[in-house]
Amino acid sequence: MSKGLGIPKGTRDFSPKEMVRRNYIFDTIKRVFQTYGYMPIETPSMENMETLTGKYGDEGDRLIFKVLNSGDFLAKADQTALAEKDSLKVTKSISEKALRYDLTVPFARYVVQHQNDITFPFKRYQIQPVWRADRPQRGRYREFYQCDADVVGSDALIHEVELIQIFDKVLTQLNIPSFTIKLNNRKVLSGIAEVIGQPEQLINITVAIDKLDKIGKEKVLEELTERGVRADAIEKLSPLFDLSGTNEHKLSILKSFLADSEVGMKGMEELEYVLNYIHLVGLESAELELDVTLARGLNYYTGAIFEVKANNVSIGSICGGGRYDDLTGIFGLKDVSGVGISFGADRIYDVLEELNLFPEIENQTTQILFLNFGEKEEQFVFKIASQLRNKGVNVEVYPDAAKLKKQMKYADNKNIPTTVIVGSEELANNTLSVKNMKTGEQEKVSVEQYIARF
């Protein structure tokens, strides 16, 4: 192979087969988003550097891909920094643009920039690639699609309910046999920290109890001590670890636990609203589980917190989300509450592959291959192929009169379910020999009859 072949590490080519499967996932998600009034937007791949820096922490800043200024960039570079070989400082002077790191910050920028043209509440979805200069590893890429739906400009809880329905609908339509939507609320976590007398330890407490699933109760208690949570507070916290049973049962225990915390009771009220509405209509196949140990993205979320896990597979979380009260504040627009979710398309792909759940997707691939036996036959089948295409059927004519074996191999490799043979006999009788490539069955039909089938 010649020099330069290959692609940057952490990036991927997608073959036709993979594309059809990825589109199946994206199309399912889009269709469901749309039934809830979410509408697509797209933002540029490159944002101004100032838009992105400082939004993801120092580690995030480091992982942002920077685009080099065009032209004689060194002439305008920070000469002192250059002399000092300070790469970080030089970057600022030779790179004005960067590739987006997620869809959330560009969305916030979009909302603030276009606030006068937007009708609020603004329900948008966005499915585009993002880039991170992370160390690539299994399931982690430097370029990957995010798939987000958010509504901003409304603090109504009906959105939380609908987003849970969206999780349920999408994953049901994708035939994932068993999955759990976990639900929590930041206000409940705040209430817990308050009730045990250590509101200032909220982050340490949630970081520790978030690990309950993985490391068990004993280790979590140890970690709480290490993190400086007082013994009497841990003692008070203890009953929450054994919270089990139905959501109703958990709610009743939490209610008495949180009775003295205003913020905690507000959280309870929000949880109850959501659970009540879901109860009104039911879910198709999701299990909805109240989980007070769920804390993902805590710094960010202010109300509901969601996470979806596919059960019985090695891949864990496949979706997440939550409510945030100040998305656009970073760009100077205050008091815009929002709630959003994100589908992990790559992980969903892996789940569907692991469980062998991808359907045959025939409407996007070739349905019929007309074999080619020479000039006269080619002209004959070309006309028929054109008529079928006019009816929306996906048809190919093998482009030259190659050996039959080669043509059949082409059909096999492309997984084309039907081949049509026209030799001199068919030509004379205006018929087609139609072969079902799966069963091997072959039939003779008149041209008119065959076309009329579609």
Added chain:
Amino acid sequence: MSKGLGIPKGTRDFSPKEMVRRNYIFDTIKRVFQTYGYMPIETPSMENMETLTGKYGDEGDRLIFKVLNSGDFLAKADQTALAEKDSLKVTKSISEKALRYDLTVPFARYVVQHQNDITFPFKRYQIQPVWRADRPQRGRYREFYQCDADVVGSDALIHEVELIQIFDKVLTQLNIPSFTIKLNNRKVLSGIAEVIGQPEQLINITVAIDKLDKIGKEKVLEELTERGVRADAIEKLSPLFDLSGTNEHKLSILKSFLADSEVGMKGMEELEYVLNYIHLVGLESAELELDVTLARGLNYYTGAIFEVKANNVSIGSICGGGRYDDLTGIFGLKDVSGVGISFGADRIYDVLEELNLFPEIENQTTQILFLNFGEKEEQFVFKIASQLRNKGVNVEVYPDAAKLKKQMKYADNKNIPTTVIVGSEELANNTLSVKNMKTGEQEKVSVEQYIARF
């Protein structure tokens, strides 16, 4: 507005309205590609620098967006070049990756890299953004989508025929009222240069006659002289400028003109094959015009050359394409002939907008808004909304009991065609008041009847 707002020049945000229209164009193109057996692939946004450099000429190299290496890039930089402030040289040592400049080179790289997994002839389409550090101006962007279909690994002319059909089908389905597909062949151009006795002047001749449309015959003759074409050669060329009438008429004149040129007659044969096949099935609405002055991308094309123009609009060429005999040679895989076309999605968008041809696209936007008059009513309509969504209808419930005027304004702004009112009366009678937002008509229906309509 806060600092950092706005997006890099030459890039765009796409609003929901624009996205729906862009998707309408892309979906139409995809559907037609698929009926001809073209399948989607995607390649990474970033390619290794060596994959891209040297493929687009010096000017192209300059316009490629380079991605800065992560980490302490200055430590590994070319120190001599750095000391000399040679930006061009330094770039090579601090930037290993670049944003793709078109879809053609990444496609060639894909074919060579995956040659053992690909079934040839390989028909692929690819719709992805590309980036160019060009000076932005009206209709020219630094990030824009390309929309390409190519078949490689076959020199059969039936592909040319099918690609012309694809132009015709796509633009017909987009309701473009009048457009012309121009067809030429590189071999005919070579033949002409041969016949007039100046084969070495092929490029100069075609560059000059390509301008016939814009500057007229006299100026083209002047330019030919300036470019060093001999007077006797120009004299011989002269009758071709007046080539008019039907394609058949042009063919017959060209045939006698090119009679002594082998390559010219090969070109004629190819043109005749294509025109014959198109004649067999006809075109839906395109005019197909043989145009010997068409020369776009001549350095590149080796057979057929296509260009599509929308008539009666200021925007010129909206599609192009042609056959190339050595796409993958640059990556070490010889003798892979291919032919491909490209749709200019941004230009097609502008044509549809200029001629007011975008349809109402209702299946992607909200069809019904349930107004919200309080808690009881909300729960009532939420259940109905859920049932309608299960039937695939796009439905929103206004998220809180805001003033009626505000809710109606939301429906107006989002162009939602139907609103449903449920107040205490409707609640008591299990009915809905359904309002057609265009006519203003309002009707009362039972819930069951209304749901049954969908």
